[in-house]
Amino acid sequence: MTYKSLFTVLTDPELDLSVLPQAAALARQYEAHLDVLCLGIDSSQSGYYFAGANAMILQEALTRASAEAQALEGAAQAWLGKTDLLWNTEAAMAQAGDLGRFVAGHGRFSDLVILPQPYGKNRGIDQEAVIEGALFGAQAPVLVLPEGVTAQAAPRRVAIAWNESPEALRTVRAALPLLKSAERVTVVVIDPPVHGPNRSDPGGLLSQYLSRHGVKVEIDILSRSMPRVSDVLSRACTDMAADLLVMGAYGHSRFREAILGGATRDMLEEAPLPVFMAH
Structure with a gap:
């Protein structure tokens, strides 16, 4: 048994792009394919807005989420393009309330999911939903990386x-x-x-x-x-x-x-x- 399909989810450029090099190191260690899901998150709650505002607010939220996803994917592609790895990126949008199910659907055929620590300073509910989607929905093992700590591809x-x-x-x-x-x-x-x-x-x-x-x-x-x-x-x-x-x-x-x-x-x-x- 080995890890041949690795998966990570990017939702925040400041948090997640530090995880990408570590996911890449593991992919190199196991000669694995690395899949990167770049998510823009729609946090709007349309049921709470007054009549007539829903469409405008929803469109603005979707536009912002799409731009965030594209920016994350561009940064990931720029970094991964300099490596010799087998990799793939996908930009997508998800509603905040459906984030766990969305991550589960994309990660269920992965051998290992690599994610940042979900709690702590500058963390939000999005990271919590992502890790629970991987653990419970995708039923995949997760390697959680604390901020400022580098995971060894082959821990001693x-x-x-x-x-x-x-x-x-x-x-x-x-x-x-x-x-x-x-x-x-x-x-x-x-x-x-x-x-x-x-x-x-x-x-x-x-x-x-x-x-x-x-x-x-x-x-x-x-x-x-x-x-x-x-x-x-x-x-x-x-x-x-x-x-x-x-x-x-x-x-x-x-x-x-x-x-x-x-x-x-x-x-x-x-x-x-x-x-x-x-x-």
């Missing part, structure tokens, strides 16, 4: 956040090409259950599975010494100088995590390193 040290959930296992399987090329992979287990079939050997079956694929793996059992699981994971990644964190996305509902918080939401907001996620 990888941490796996392991909690025995179906999401975590699917993510590990999707990340196998990256794990097999790493020098060291550490399975991080936080507060393993006292009762359960694997209580005597937390992470043991996963390590056996990975070692049969040629992955150099070790297990690190940690206590939840801080209030949030994400804080423990971040510290563990820093201590082991990890280049990448692999973790399942949204074991709880998105609504619950939005209101009460959760490891996925916290890592998407504050991750100090690239995060590989799948649902």
